[in-house]
Amino acid sequence: MRAIRIDGFGGFDRLRVEDVSEPRLGIGDVLVRTIASAINPVDDKTRRGGIAGAMPAPPMVLGWDVAGVVLDPGAAMDDLRVGDRVFAMVPQLATGHGTWADLIAIPAHQVARAPEGTSLVEAATLPLPGLTAWQALAGLELRSGQRLLVAGGTGAVGGIAVQLARHVGVEVHALVSRPAQVAAVRALGAEQAFDDPAALEPGTYDAVFDTFGAPVLDAIADGGRYTSVATEAGPVPDLSHRKVRTTLHQVSPDAGALAEIARLVDAGALRARVHAAFPLHRVREAHEHFARGGLTGKIALTF
Numbered sequence: 001m002r003a004i005r006i007d008g009f010g011g012f013d014r015l016r017v018e019d020v021s022e023p024r025l026g027i028g029d030v031l032v033r034t035i036a037s038a039i040n041p042v043d044d045k046t047r048r049g050g051i052a053g054a055m056p057a058p059p060m061v062l063g064w065d066v067a068g069v070v071l072d073p074g075a076a077m078d079d080l081r082v083g084d085r086v087f088a089m090v091p092q093l094a095t096g097h098g099t100w101a102d103l104i105a106i107p108a109h110q111v112a113r114a115p116e117g118t119s120l121v122e123a124a125t126l127p128l129p130g131l132t133a134w135q136a137l138a139g140l141e142l143r144s145g146q147r148l149l150v151a152g153g154t155g156a157v158g159g160i161a162v163q164l165a166r167h168v169g170v171e172v173h174a175l176v177s178r179p180a181q182v183a184a185v186r187a188l189g190a191e192q193a194f195d196d197p198a199a200l201e202p203g204t205y206d207a208v209f210d211t212f213g214a215p216v217l218d219a220i221a222d223g224g225r226y227t228s229v230a231t232e233a234g235p236v237p238d239l240s241h242r243k244v245r246t247t248l249h250q251v252s253p254d255a256g257a258l259a260e261i262a263r264l265v266d267a268g269a270l271r272a273r274v275h276a277a278f279p280l281h282r283v284r285e286a287h288e289h290f291a292r293g294g295l296t297g298k299i300a301l302t303f
């Protein structure tokens, strides 16, 4: 079967489409034929060798997101059938066996049915950013009517956070990277959008959801909450003197939350955004496109 592997850390030329052996189904695994995946920042950082701490050594198959079709439900046959459309987030850094392969064996507790009303290419853009947004937002414990700032509101995680928060009645403002992104984030439901952090009024937000290490701490109201998913930006600051709770969120697999995400997509409350889709053999071009930034959706890989 085909897989995208790196044989060492470095530039885009490290990405190779290679013939590798098919996965063996372990106890509790589901065998999935990949239809699509997506590029996430973690894939880019892994290829560059930019992930700190313990990680598998190359050669390894990259990729965290997958949408596909069940080939063998294994022991999950009460819940899944051959041919079911599914999606999942696979924590590639734990094993080195990522989702950029024709076939993947995935623990059943990480697999959920894909949304019914979207293509599998669209579905493949949701698992990692969707779970990150879902879990980090839950930690902010927002109530309807409270005010949230999402920093990086047109990004993959930020764009989902904007939509999920709006859905539960939160007033969402967004900080974006450039004027051209203002309209895009407003279309996702942000009531106000800023392209300059200096324009944010101090002390106005019940919570901030930060996706890039934004200079926005003054904008949080005393007693508020701040969560960051930007692990590269370093540890979150201690703001206990202002009674602001600060957390650095790390995503984890959760098929139950994925099922909720699929339900919201089918209910029209959450939109999957594909900026561009590239077939597997154009993976280097896909990465170059991703690295340029300024996207209003995900870069998908099709199999």
Ligand SMILES: NC(=O)c1ccc[n+]([C@@H]2O[C@H](COP(=O)([O-])OP(=O)(O)OC[C@H]3O[C@@H](n4cnc5c(N)ncnc54)[C@H](OP(=O)(O)O)[C@@H]3O)[C@@H](O)[C@H]2O)c1
Pocket: 040, 041, 042, 128, 129, 132, 151, 152, 153, 154, 155, 156, 157, 158, 175, 176, 177, 178, 211, 212, 228, 229, 230, 231, 232, 249, 250, 251, 252, 292, 293, 294, 295
């Ligand atoms: N901790 C976790 O579990 C976890 C999970 C998922 C993601 N992450 C991390 O979270 C970050 C965001 O992920 P993502 O998938 O949402 O990435 P993404 O799609 O690239 O989104 C990042 C967004 O932030 C914007 N941005 C970056 N620098 C900015 C700046 N100085 N001012 C204003 N906007 C800025 C980008 O705009 P432009 O593209 O226009 O520059 C983009 O819209 C990444 O670092 C990723 O590794 C962590």
